[in-house]
Amino acid sequence: MEAKITAENGKTAIGKDGSVAGFDSLHRLLQSSLPPHLFQEASRLLIGLNCGKTLDSVALPDPAKSLSVNHDFDLQAFSFRADKESLREPRSVRVGLIQNSIALPTTEPLLDQKRGIFEKLTPIIEAAGASGVNILCLQEAWTMPFAFCTREKKWCEFAEPVDGESTKFLQEFARRYNMVIVSPILERDVNHGETLWNTAVIIGNHGNIIGKHRKNHIPRVGDFNESTYYMEGNTGHPVFETAYGKIAVNICYGRHHPLNWLAFGLNGAEIVFNPSATVGELSEPMWPIEARNAAIANSYFVCSINRVGTEHFPNPFTSGDGKPQHADFGHFYGSSYVSAPDSSCTASLSRYRDGLLISDMDLNLCRQLKDKWGFRMTARYEIYADLLAHYVKPDFEPQVIADPLLHKKA
Numbered sequence: 418m419e420a421k422i423t424a425e426n427g428k429t430a431i432g433k434d435g436s437v438a439g440f441d442s443l444h445r446l447l448q449s450s451l452p453p454h455l456f457q458e459a460s461r462l463l464i465g466l467n468c469g470k471t472l473d474s475v476a477l478p479d480p481a482k483s484l485s486v487n488h489d490f491d492l493q494a495f496s497f498r499a500d501k502e503s504l505r506e507p508r509s510v511r512v513g514l515i516q517n518s519i520a521l522p523t524t525e526p527l528l529d530q531k532r533g534i535f536e537k538l539t540p541i542i543e544a545a546g547a548s549g550v551n552i553l554c555l556q557e558a559w560t561m562p563f564a565f566c567t568r569e570k571k572w573c574e575f576a577e578p579v580d581g582e583s584t585k586f587l588q589e590f591a592r593r594y595n596m597v598i599v600s601p602i603l604e605r606d607v608n609h610g611e612t613l614w615n616t617a618v619i620i621g622n623h624g625n626i627i628g629k630h631r632k633n634h635i636p637r638v639g640d641f642n643e644s645t646y647y648m649e650g651n652t653g654h655p656v657f658e659t660a661y662g663k664i665a666v667n668i669c670y671g672r673h674h675p676l677n678w679l680a681f682g683l684n685g686a687e688i689v690f691n692p693s694a695t696v697g698e699l700s701e702p703m704w705p706i707e708a709r710n711a712a713i714a715n716s717y718f719v720c721s722i723n724r725v726g727t728e729h730f731p732n733p734f735t736s737g738d739g740k741p742q743h744a745d746f747g748h749f750y751g752s753s754y755v756s757a758p759d760s761s762c763t764a765s766l767s768r769y770r771d772g773l774l775i776s777d778m779d780l781n782l783c784r785q786l787k788d789k790w791g792f793r794m795t796a797r798y799e800i801y802a803d804l805l806a807h808y809v810k811p812d813f814e815p816q817v818i819a820d821p822l823l824h825k826k827a
């Protein structure tokens with residue numbers, strides 16, 4: 418495709434459809450615009466090298482490819498290597514991430530909207546199953562539009578108990594494909610007064626529910642009025658030991674909190690999923706950095722997922738910034754990707770199309786990076802524990818040593 422780049426003087430080249438000047442992603446734009454040797458160099462600088470080489474793409478089986486063509490979703494697959502070890506076998510796992518737009522307008526009956534998403538996701542989950550994915554993760558609050566900008570309470574009807582309809586829907590696939598599935602939903606806790614939480618349900622590869630994790634950090638930024646709906650999570654930083662490795666879930670806004678990432682690492686996570694819902698104007702420059710940095714700092718893989726498209730709501734709302742009322746959040750820019758502990762990462766999925774990103778990873782890479790860089794050994798946790806223990810007390814005073822000359826009269 419010809420590049421139609423129109424960005425000038427700070428004007429954006431993002432198309433109405435959410436494309437980058439007609440391309441699915443920045444990566445695709447560069448690939449199409451640069452001569453191959455320059456693209457290779459740009460790629461090396463932008464997404465790094467894994468064990469000294471560019472990531473290999475992985476050939477997927479024909480049924481998966483046909484599903485992506487017939488149901489119009491982006492399908493990409495990559496493979497991360499690790500060095501061969503003498504005393505341990507490779508620990509290879511195939512991970513799948515799904516990003517998608519909603520299926521029906523937000524004005525349709527809620528049940529139709531939810532079932533529409535189930536229907537839309539079915540071929541994408543089947544493509545993951547046909548590709549032999551071991552662990553699959555969906556996007557944040559995947560069963561519903563991301564209505565938390567509206568502050569209207571009718572959207573609470575989408576909330577489900579951990580063993581509700583969406584879990585039952587996914588348990589079938591988990592059993593059929595021997596696949597662990599991470600399912601981020603709006604949870605209704607029926608045993609505690611029907612309270613609401615933003616929760617990831619972990620479904621084991623036998624269709625069993627292994628456990629759940631509730632989002633720790635809730636945004637109070639822009640139109641993200643999520644604190645109107647549910648409370649800060651109370652499940653700590655659990656790591657789930659699955660048939661395919663130790664996994665954890667850092668839900669969306671938690672990615673801005675380095676200690677949140679650290680805590681999952683301290684509990685032994687090898688892969689941390691970051692199912693998200695975030696929009697271009699707010700966070701797009703942060704998106705390629707934060708998860709990748711977390712993967713490096715904590716010697717684990719991070720799988721970042723963002724939803725796709727612009728969701729319009731029936732009633733307009735304001736953002737408290739003096740700007741005119743509006744009825745959408747802005748564009749959810751997709752761009753799901755995987756980061757490895759050696760600082761390499763995959764190209765991202767489309768900025769505007771539904772997609773399935775598959776990544777093979779040898780989990781031995783986590784310990785290899787710990788041995789190489791020694792971040793855990795050099796971390797000096799005790800001095801930070803001491804600082805934090807003081808900081809949370811009301812009588813804390815910052816350790817500031819002022820230049821005595823600063824306050825002397827001339």
Ligand SMILES: NC(=O)NCCC(=O)O
Pocket residue numbers: 557635636641668669670671693694695696699700
């Ligand atoms: N869903 C959510 O927490 N979004 C907050 C916005 C952001 O973190 O980019």
